[in-house]
Amino acid sequence: MTxxxxxxxxAEGDPTQRANVEQVPDVERPxxxxxxxWSSRKARIGIVIVAAYVLVAVFAPLIAPHDPLDSSFTxxxxxxxxxxxxxxxxxxxxxxxxxxxxxxSLLVGLFGGLLATMIALVxxxxxxYAEGTIVDDILSFITNVALVIPTLPLIITLVxxxxxxxxWLIVGVxxxxxxxxxxxxxxxxxxxxxxxxxxTAAKFSGEGTMRIVFRxxxxxxxxxxxxxxxxxATGAIxxxxxxxxxxxGDSQSVSWGTMLYQANAQGAITQGLWLWVFVPGLVLAILMxxxxxxxxxxxxxxxxxxxxxx
Amino acid sequence: xxxxxxxxxxxxATLWAVVTLNFLIPRLQPGDPAEIIVKKLAGKDAALDPAxxxxxxxxxxxxDGSLLQQYATYLxxxxxxxxxxxxxxxxxxxxxxxxxxxxxxxxxxxxxQVLSFAVGIVLGAYAAWRRNSRFDSFVTLGSxxxxxxxPFWIALLLLYVFGYTLGWFPTSGGYEESxxxxxxxxxxxxxxxxFLPALALLIVTxxxxxxxxxxxxxxxxxxxxxxxxxxxxxxxxxVALKYAARNxxxxxxxxxxxxxxxxxxxxxLVEQAFDYPGLGRLMGEAVENKDYPLLQTLMLLTTVGVLxxxxxxxxxxxxxxxxxxxxxx
Numbered sequence: 001m002t003x004x005x006x007x008x009x010x011a012e013g014d015p016t017q018r019a020n021v022e023q024v025p026d027v028e029r030p031x032x033x034x035x036x037x038w039s040s041r042k043a044r045i046g047i048v049i050v051a052a053y054v055l056v057a058v059f060a061p062l063i064a065p066h067d068p069l070d071s072s073f074t075x076x077x078x079x080x081x082x083x084x085x086x087x088x089x090x091x092x093x094x095x096x097x098x099x100x101x102x103x104x105s106l107l108v109g110l111f112g113g114l115l116a117t118m119i120a121l122v123x124x125x126x127x128x129y130a131e132g133t134i135v136d137d138i139l140s141f142i143t144n145v146a147l148v149i150p151t152l153p154l155i156i157t158l159v160x161x162x163x164x165x166x167x168w169l170i171v172g173v174x175x176x177x178x179x180x181x182x183x184x185x186x187x188x189x190x191x192x193x194x195x196x197x198x199x200t201a202a203k204f205s206g207e208g209t210m211r212i213v214f215r216x217x218x219x220x221x222x223x224x225x226x227x228x229x230x231x232x233a234t235g236a237i238x239x240x241x242x243x244x245x246x247x248x249g250d251s252q253s254v255s256w257g258t259m260l261y262q263a264n265a266q267g268a269i270t271q272g273l274w275l276w277v278f279v280p281g282l283v284l285a286i287l288m289x290x291x292x293x294x295x296x297x298x299x300x301x302x303x304x305x306x307x308x309x310x
Numbered sequence: 311x312x313x314x315x316x317x318x319x320x321x322x323a324t325l326w327a328v329v330t331l332n333f334l335i336p337r338l339q340p341g342d343p344a345e346i347i348v349k350k351l352a353g354k355d356a357a358l359d360p361a362x363x364x365x366x367x368x369x370x371x372x373x374d375g376s377l378l379q380q381y382a383t384y385l386x387x388x389x390x391x392x393x394x395x396x397x398x399x400x401x402x403x404x405x406x407x408x409x410x411x412x413x414x415x416x417x418x419x420x421x422x423q424v425l426s427f428a429v430g431i432v433l434g435a436y437a438a439w440r441r442n443s444r445f446d447s448f449v450t451l452g453s454x455x456x457x458x459x460x461p462f463w464i465a466l467l468l469l470y471v472f473g474y475t476l477g478w479f480p481t482s483g484g485y486e487e488s489x490x491x492x493x494x495x496x497x498x499x500x501x502x503x504x505f506l507p508a509l510a511l512l513i514v515t516x517x518x519x520x521x522x523x524x525x526x527x528x529x530x531x532x533x534x535x536x537x538x539x540x541x542x543x544x545x546x547x548x549v550a551l552k553y554a555a556r557n558x559x560x561x562x563x564x565x566x567x568x569x570x571x572x573x574x575x576x577x578x579l580v581e582q583a584f585d586y587p588g589l590g591r592l593m594g595e596a597v598e599n600k601d602y603p604l605l606q607t608l609m610l611l612t613t614v615g616v617l618x619x620x621x622x623x624x625x626x627x628x629x630x631x632x633x634x635x636x637x638x639x
Contacts, residue, residue, distance in 0.1 A: 144320065145327045148568065150616050152575030153593065157335060157609040160597045238460070242579055245462040246594055260463060264583060269470045277470065281463030288458030 033223075036300050043297020049290030057102040064096040068254045076271070085275050089266040094276055097254045098283060104255035105287060108171055108240040113233025115175035117182060120228065121218070124186025129213050131191055140187070146180035152242060159248045167250045174239045182228045189224060193217050223301035230298060234291045241284055256280035313635040317624040324617055332610045333384050336602065337377070393607040398599035404607045408592065414484055415577060415588035418504055422511040423566075423573050429512070430519020431562060435555045437520070438527035449520060457517040461576040465510040465583035472506060479506050482585035503586070510580045515573050522565060527558040563627050567620035574612055 037043050056063060065084065066073075075091040077083050084095035127139035158173045159165060193199065194217070202216045218225070243249055244257025247265075259280040263269075268276045387393070393404040437446040473481035480486070485499040530536065531554050539549045581590030589608055596605040628635050 141320075141323065145324050148324060148571070148617060148620050149328060149331075149613050150571030150574050152571075152578055153609045153612045156578075156593060156597060157605055160600070160605055161336065161338070161602075234458070238458070241460050242462070242575070245460065245579055246582060246597060248597060257460075260460070260466070264462075264466060269466060269474055272474075274470055277463070277466045281460050281466075284460060284463070285455065285458045289455050292454050292458065 033301055037297035040297040040300055042293040046290040046293030053102055053287050056099060057106045060099050060103060064099040066093040066096040068097040068100040097259055098279060100254050101256040104253055105237050109233040109237040112171045112174040112236030113229050116179045116232040117229045119179040120182030120186055124183035125190055125213050128187035128190030129194060143180050143183045151177050165251050170240055174236045178235055189221055190217060193220055223298060227295050227298040230291055230295045234288050256284045313628045321621040328613050332606055333381060394603040396601055396604045398601040404603050411587055411589050411592045418507060419573055419577050422508050422515055423570055426512055426515035427519055430516035431523050434520040434523025435527050438524045439550045453517045453520050461510060461514055462579040462583050464513050465580045468506050468510050484587040507580050507584045507586050511576050514576060518569055523558060523562055526561050527554055530554045530558050560631055563623055567623040570619050571616045
């Protein structure tokens with residue numbers, strides 16, 4: 001394990017690390033990472049919002065009054081005790097669709113974000129550690145190409161070719177089209193860490209390159225990785241909505257994007273069904289704002305200068 | 311000069327990568343791509359329309375030869391500007407269909423991009439100058455929230471409020487009865503039809519500039535030359551505009567082309583909502599009708615457009631900032 005001051009905040013959960021910290025009695029024990037994040041008011045709000053969405057998604061079958069695909073209700077009904085937000089033109093319950101829709105967004109956010117972050121980490125770390133070599137040239141070139149290609153047209157083209165559009169296809173396509181910004185940031189970060197003494201020490205002790213990059217250097221970047229993950233997850237949720245709005249969503253389930261697509265396709269606005277249009281976009285925006293707020297707290301971990309302001 | 315050569319080299323290499331990607335995407339599926347696509351289009355039992363097969367083969371080059379031969383044919387057709395026939399607008403050429411929609415999107419995206427750049431720079435600079443003021447937190451928090459809104463959703467809301475409820479603006483299309491061309495009636499109609507789509511984009515697109523400009527400007531304000539300027543007794547306005555903001559502007563230029571990709575993505579979604587006759591709506595139609603030749607060409611066209619904008623921004627940056635040229639030579 002490394003013993004740089006940088007990783008004290010993030011590696012707190014690791015028992016060996018805690019032992020190290022406690023051997024230095026003079027130093028005031030630093031706040032644990034969750035205390036730092038929680039100390040930001042924005043992050044607290046964000047965590048509460050996202051937690052609420054996760055609960056709704058997990059317990060959707062208990063909360064939702066109806067099956068989201070059940071089309072046996074009176075079409076175009078207004079809000080009532082039976083249908084909280086009214087029904088669609090083909091007689092589906094809007095509130096239930098909304099509740100089940102949280103599942104798709106969170107699923108795509110979690111796995112799309114994870115996958116994109118992993119690709120960004122591997123490419124960015126290797127490229128940065130190998131800075132100046134042919135490996136770096138190739139990886140940097142790929143990163144820069146991926147960065148300038150506009151994402152949405154590419155995602156649309158890739159998804160349009162597949163007959164069955166499952167949620168995993170969408171997760172995969174979003175991940176492979178959205179890692180580039182993260183990879184570039186990781187590359188820049190590792191270049192600043194690469195020549196620290198602990199890396200030199202690890203090299204002299206004969207550790208392999210992969211081990212140095214992913215076990216020695218990476219833990220020092222945990223908070224940046226966490227921030228990048230939250231950012232990618234937010235982006236993935238937005239991208240899924242963008243795809244679904246064009247009719248390219250998962251055909252088997254309901255998402256907020258699909259709801260907007262159907263609302264538009266079936267002329268919800270011309271018929272004055274504004275709830276059908278208004279609510280899915282709003283819940284989407286609140287979730288994404290919550291996630292952006294969490295990142296205000298995560299930023300406090302990587303940049304201690306910001307902490308006094310919180 | 312080396313700087314410019316490098317940037318141009320990157321442009322050519324990226325162009326090649328994009329063209330190759332465009333070639334590979336339809337071939338990612340196992341089997342003969344032309345056959346699979348035509349089968350998909352026709353349904354399992356329906357008889358194959360030879361016209362469709364021809365359109366598909368034209369798009370794919372010669373699907374019978376080896377991958378390398380196909381690639382050579384594809385590049386040859388590309389150089390000659392032959393992108394095949396549209397399937398949904400058969401027998402029109404893809405290029406003719408796109409030509410109809412091209413300027414609608416180019417004008418919409420250019421106008422919004424320039425406006426959002428201007429709005430973003432001004433708001434970002436002012437927020438940085440009045441850091442931690444109420445205006446600053448309003449702008450920062452407001453941007454965070456607005457940035458999460460779906461362009462398509464904003465478009466639908468604007469349509470509902472200003473199109474249907476208030477009836478101030480037309481609700482779909484690009485013009486009414488006038489003949490497209492350079493005449494007053496047409497321009498007036500096009501502007502009133504483009505107003506809401508542009509507004510929908512303008513709500514989201516300045517946000518990157520606002521936050522970026524604010525951050526660079528805050529960094530610049532901590533520099534010694536700003537302190538010196540203040541110590542000299544220069545008025546605040548001069549320090550803010552001529553010293554801090556002017557220098558903070560530079561990094562934003564590099565972001566210009568990258569942001570263009572985002573604006574383009576937004577335009578694709580907004581055009582759907584307004585039924586605006588541009589490339590985005592065409593893309594939606596291509597997806598819906600499985601018009602792969604049209605879709606592929608649109609993908610290629612939009613990507614190359616962003617690449618060219620990126621090249622121009624890079625070259626411009628080299629002219630504006632001598633350090634960029636020197637650092638690499």
